[in-house]
Amino acid sequence: MARAVSTRKKTFYTIAAWAVGLIIFFPILWIFLTSFKTEAEAISDPPSFLFFDWTTENYGVVQERSNYVRFLWNSVILSLGSTVIGLIVAVPAAWAMAFVPGKRTKDVLMWMLSTKMLPAVGVLYPIVLIARYFGIYDSYLLLITVLMLINLPIIVWMLYTYFKEIPVDILEAARMDGATLRDEIIHVLTPMAIPGIASTLLLNVILAWNEAFWTLNLTTVNAAPLTAFIASYSSPEGLFYAKLSAASTMAIAPILILGWFSQKQLVRGLTFGAVK
Amino acid sequence: MGSITLRKVSKSFGATQVIPPLDLEINDGEFVVFVGPSGCGKSTLLRLIAGLEDVSSGMIEIDGADATLTPPAKRGLAMVFQSYALYPHMSVRRNIAFPLKMAGVDAKVAEEKVTAAASVLNLTDYLERKPGQLSGGQRQRVAIGRAIVREPKAFLFDEPLSNLDAALRVNMRLEISELHQDLATTMIYVTHDQVEAMTMADKIVVLRAGYIEQVGSPLELYNNPANRFVAGFIGSPKMNFIEGESAARHKAHAIGIRPEHCALSAEKVAGAWEGTVEVAEHLGSDTFFHIETADKGVLTVRAIGEFGLRHGDKCWITPDESRIHRFDEDGKTIG
């Protein structure tokens, strides 16, 4: 258990860990800092770290030129929309599999996971064709559907592992106490399942937000989220470091904050319960 | 009211029969303990009575009415689970009130009942806490409180004390016994601990592999076990079993003698069994000797208080002939 550690050792480890942590974090910090520089300062030699004239003009320019808010709105719609619909489909399924397991439950779960491993590029063209055929290319409907489907296995799995941890005893107690299925769901299961559902929501919003293959290939303007917004900054605009940084900061900041909240659930969610 | 009758009740999971058809009569107000080694089907039997499992065949009657197909909540029974199964997101008050709320009891009446139950169970100061903030014994009481407020026809306990430490277990045992005295409601209690069975039960049902080995009061089982299994299971330390020549002399395949029914002597006694002390366990009030004998294996003998024998000492054991149990080859008691 917890043992007394000499302060010297702890100091050493602390310095080492902070150094490594800061190196890994540095690119993000650098983006953040650069976003407040003028273009000239952004490429000054030697680079300036903190002592420059802080300015927020880049943010204004980025918004003006490429309508950041619109892309942000699309990202929000797509990631939240696909996750919420995914949850609506997945909650009953995960529920049934966790509480009324049958002989095939395990196979169904494994099969769902296997669809996640289908290489996207292998089915890209058919999806494009289908989208064009129905006239839904570059639409919310298409993107929300696709993002929902690619994340559905993860949503089902995460919920399943959470539901699995709710002791069956408690459900039986509720039944002995006279709760109907409806009471059971409202008064016992839902309050106990909410933390699991919340973390599933969080992680999948993040995954959908950062998804780049489908969002780049299935959108042009209307439904294009921040991934596409940033991709439009490849050269020559990318050489305007300050503006690129401002755009990048705006694209990653919301999700970085969400991500920090969900880091505990991340392991479980992405390893399908294989590592706890 | 709270009499329960099982008629030819059986339970199979897939192809495995956990409980072969059995009959059992539980009278109103009785404290019945199902006891047996783990895997003997005692918990399954309880869950069948509760309605948490469907019976594979047979009939369950509660107060004379067929309840075989009645859902758990409608059977009028309350259950205390091994894990307590408290609702972690509800306060103690709401946990105890939950069954009343489900039954649509008026909030004011419910409040009174909860308060009454809490005061009986010494939970009054903890009503606003969540189960996570309670000790094991307190959680146990909340689980019991949740059962009491329903005023059930019978209480079902599924190994309720197995998660408590030894001292607390003794306390809770007493409290449950007192509760039974006060309420005079039927209680069915599942345990693998024969001490709990002996101390609490009006009637003990000994189960092995789904079969009822014997039904009777604690002293009946102690004095007149129906077979070798019951004889060995009831009583602590365990009964000594001796086969071979000594048994043959009693015209039996095996004989059994309880450690407390043997007299021990440091001097040679005519007709006594000779042995050497292997281990002496000193409890203060008693001493248990494990004695190696030439032809009867290791025997356990209980002596009152201290007894001046030590490892390696020779000694002589005189069994109380009237308390010798005789068993045939199938382990059945020879009458």
Added chain:
Amino acid sequence: MATQHSRSAARFMISPAVILLLGWMLVPLIMTLYFSFLDYRPLRGIFDCCVGLENYSRFMGSSSFWDSVTTTLSMVGGILAITLVLGVLLSLLLDQPIWGQGIVRILVIAPFFVMPTVSALVWKNMFMNPVNGLLAYLWKFMGLQPIDWLSEMPLFSIIVIVSWQWLPFATLILLTAIQSLDSEQIEAAEMDGAGSLSRFVYIIMPHLARAITVVILIQTIFLLSIFAEIFVTTGGAFGTRTLTYLIYQRIIESQNIGLGSAGGIFAVILANILAIFLMRIVGKNLDA
């Protein structure tokens, strides 16, 4: 607890998810399979049915296919090696008593949440640019000739970028696994006279074996389909054309649907082989 009634209710609750995923998997896959037997080039108006296995033989026979396989393997292998070795070291370090451990964890995990297009663009322009990139300054500062990373060593550069994104994932999983190790086991080993190296080799590594396998499999599945990073940085040039990217180019850029679909089917088979291994591990855990 399961009664006949609840069984059928359960089936009803599962079916929407199953039907959706079944459709998502089967419909496009069957179409791709169908296209892979066609000579289908919509830009030139060619749609010839049933060329048999010609697409497959052409796809696999071309040198670009084998180059892409080599590139894919080097890329995935390189990233795995970097993230695993650094991940193990980093997780061991983070498991030590540290002031502000929570904050360090947050710093380390951050790159995982950065959008792939952002990290690719930022690395490309702000770090790896031979003139104004931060690495160029660093090289100049050390008196070295700045390197044009993405044209001189493009594969390595992409490996670095992607490793930066995935190192947090590996670290976090390995750290979780290390922390689940019963500390009494370590103490028992200590009592048995094991030094810190032996403890690492005989106790910690075997305990991590499963987590490492999981990291390898999950990362491989994601890494095989790396797209945005290549799309934004090199566009598949200079020997960074992975199998995924090659198929993408055949289908989207040269609009040779038949050929690309054959490649797609090949990628699906490859992913399935890997998937089987991952499923075994996850499945075992499901029983426990």
